[in-house]
Amino acid sequence: MSSSSTSKNQNSPQLRKDIIFNRWVIFSPARSKRPSDFKSKSSSSSSSNPTGVRCPFCIGNEHQCAPEIFRVPDNNPNWKIRVIENLYPALSRELADPVDETGSASSVLDGFGFHDVVIETPDHDVVLSDLEREGIGEVFVAYCDRILELGKRNSIKYVQVFKNHGAAAGASMSHSHSQMIALPIIPPSVSARLGSMKEYFDQTGKCSICEIQQEDLLIDSSTYFFSLVPYAASFPFEIWIVPRYHSAHFHELDAEKIVQA
Amino acid sequence: MSSSSTSKNQNSPQLRKDIIFNRWVIFSPARSKRPSDFKSKSSSSSSSNPTGVRCPFCIGNEHQCAPEIFRVPDNNPNWKIRVIENLYPALSRELADPVDETGSASSVLDGFGFHDVVIETPDHDVVLSDLEREGIGEVFVAYCDRILELGKRNSIKYVQVFKNHGAAAGASMSHSHSQMIALPIIPPSVSARLGSMKEYFDQTGKCSICEIQQEDLLIDSSTYFFSLVPYAASFPFEIWIVPRYHSAHFHELDAEKIVQA
Structure with missing residues (x-):
């Protein structure tokens, strides 16, 4: 993937500037290719699996996922939490770190950034609020650990942790998870x-x-x-x-x- | 309805200030009482009426509506467009005009303003895009006439024309209409x-x-x-x-x- 010019690769994400509203928009063509557990539930050829056998976020299916960043406990096949790369990232960690984009007069930047997934439990049928207090605490500690790691990069200006609960909120995977986006800009709302x-x-x-x-x-x-x-x-x-x-x-x-x- | 204090009437709309985001939010308890053609379609006791007999926006049912502001053509029982007050307004024209609220240190203001409805056609089954070019033009001229009228008030700082198309967009009446909100503040996004x-x-x-x-x-x-x-x-x-x-x-x-x- 080229880091020198976004125009060379139609699938590379971009940050596009709207000069009228003075805001940046993440434009990510690859996001349209992500699968949906929820959409497919209404079709007969469902790829959703309530028993978790085919769900890549379930324990035992780690090989179906994008690369792992870390797990809790460390190096343990019986993990409780996994932080992995997003297979359909809104931003690309492959691109070169921008030097200083904030003063850029350009209306388009390479879509550099990190888009990670926090799998909150190995169990397909458990949701975050089902976990014990300590289990929820460990998910939050995982967020903090990852934010600290991302924050070591000079090019990362802001990290957003978010969770889309259910299809109406935009979630595409039913297995309980949250997401983290690390941005080379500070969002205007912030x-x-x-x-x-x-x-x-x-x-x-x-x-x-x-x-x-x-x-x-x-x-x-x-x-x-x-x-x-x-x-x-x-x-x-x-x-x-x-x-x-x-x-x-x-x-x-x-x-x-x-x-x- | 008291104009001196919003605390006296639980149903009066308010403008509430969020000091952390430095933005105003319209808080309108009365809006929760408005009926919905769309919601009722899934129930057996439907109040929606495809023939338009019970729809207050249909010709002949003008008496079921909030007061009329003007119609096109003027004084004609065979109207093409009606501009009426909203029966469930987000803001109240009954409250006193604010003198100068923009510098207000208060975190709450009376919800003064105008919230009107533009009925775009007398026919229940016609939508805006079904109208001839001239018919659509007349709807736009009606918007302009009403904005000019609202703009004569010193207390009105901004008028927003909007149209919610369909239930998913928030429309509660299926008869083709649009809305106008005249505000005593300029929205932060503007x-x-x-x-x-x-x-x-x-x-x-x-x-x-x-x-x-x-x-x-x-x-x-x-x-x-x-x-x-x-x-x-x-x-x-x-x-x-x-x-x-x-x-x-x-x-x-x-x-x-x-x-x-």
Whole structure:
């Protein structure tokens, strides 16, 4: 795969700039080729398999997956968690690291970045919320470990952890998993939030997260976190999980805090 | 309905500010009460009526609607287009005009604004694209007339015309219609686009709309407009219809340009 010019390979992902909205869009032709457990359920030639025999995320089918990055426990055939490359990545780790793209006047960049999959359990029929507190904690520790590793690259500016639950949310595999995207740019929505928080601090001397009021709907709280429906929620069932202490980064989570959360 | 305090009426809409994202969210409890033609189609006690007899948007059922703002042709019982108030408005025209809310330090404002419905045809089974070129043009002229009227109010900062086509897009009535929301604030996404275009102009001396390149996918063009899939499209089937001449406002459209489009 060429790293010098995206025009040479029609399948290489690109970051395309919209100069009118001043935002970057990930354009990834290869994503259209990914299979779907969910779509195929309505057809007779279903490739979905409730027993997990043909599911590449099930234990024993590791050879059907894209390369493994790490597993928990390390080197153990009876793994609990695997972090693997995405077989249909939105961004390509094969491309050369960009030097400094943020000031680029170009309207297109090679789609460099990382798109990983976290398989949360070896068992096809278990979902994240079925796991014990410690099991969920280990998934979060895996996120943090991977973020720290990705963050060592100067070219990586932002890492997003996300989970699409169910076909309606865009998930294509029914086996419980989450995803991580490491980007060479900071998404505009993140810049906007950081800018807004900085402006609030400059004006008031206060942290806007600390200023969350009782008009927000408290759901639960623990030693290190509380959860709430924000007063100005912008979609149904929006929930924020907020640390009680100042914490600027997701990967500042530690094993103790996660399990007590 | 009290205009002095939103806390007095649980059903009055509010504009709620999210200080972390620095954005306003419209919070409208009354919207949850609106009926749905689409949802009821799956139940046996359907209130949907393909013949249009019980549809309030059909000709002859005008008395079932919220008050009319105007119709085309004027004062004609055989109307082609009606602009009416929304029976379940996201914002309330009953509340007092805000004086100047943009600098407000408050995290909640009365949900003042206008939310209108444009019934595009008296016929239940006709959709907008079924109309003749002139019929579609008249719908656009109705939008422009209404925007001009709303724009006379100092308190109205932005008018959005939109159309939800089908239940998946959020439409609750199957009879062909579109909606207009007039807001006392400028939405952050609009401010961001205007800011981006101004920055581009300041840096290059050029209009970023005029700079649309051939890498964008041209669909069609006419005397006054062209349509395209933007190079950095952010959703499937995204299409922009762009004027060939500098035009800052939707309501600068005139009847000749619309019909020749």
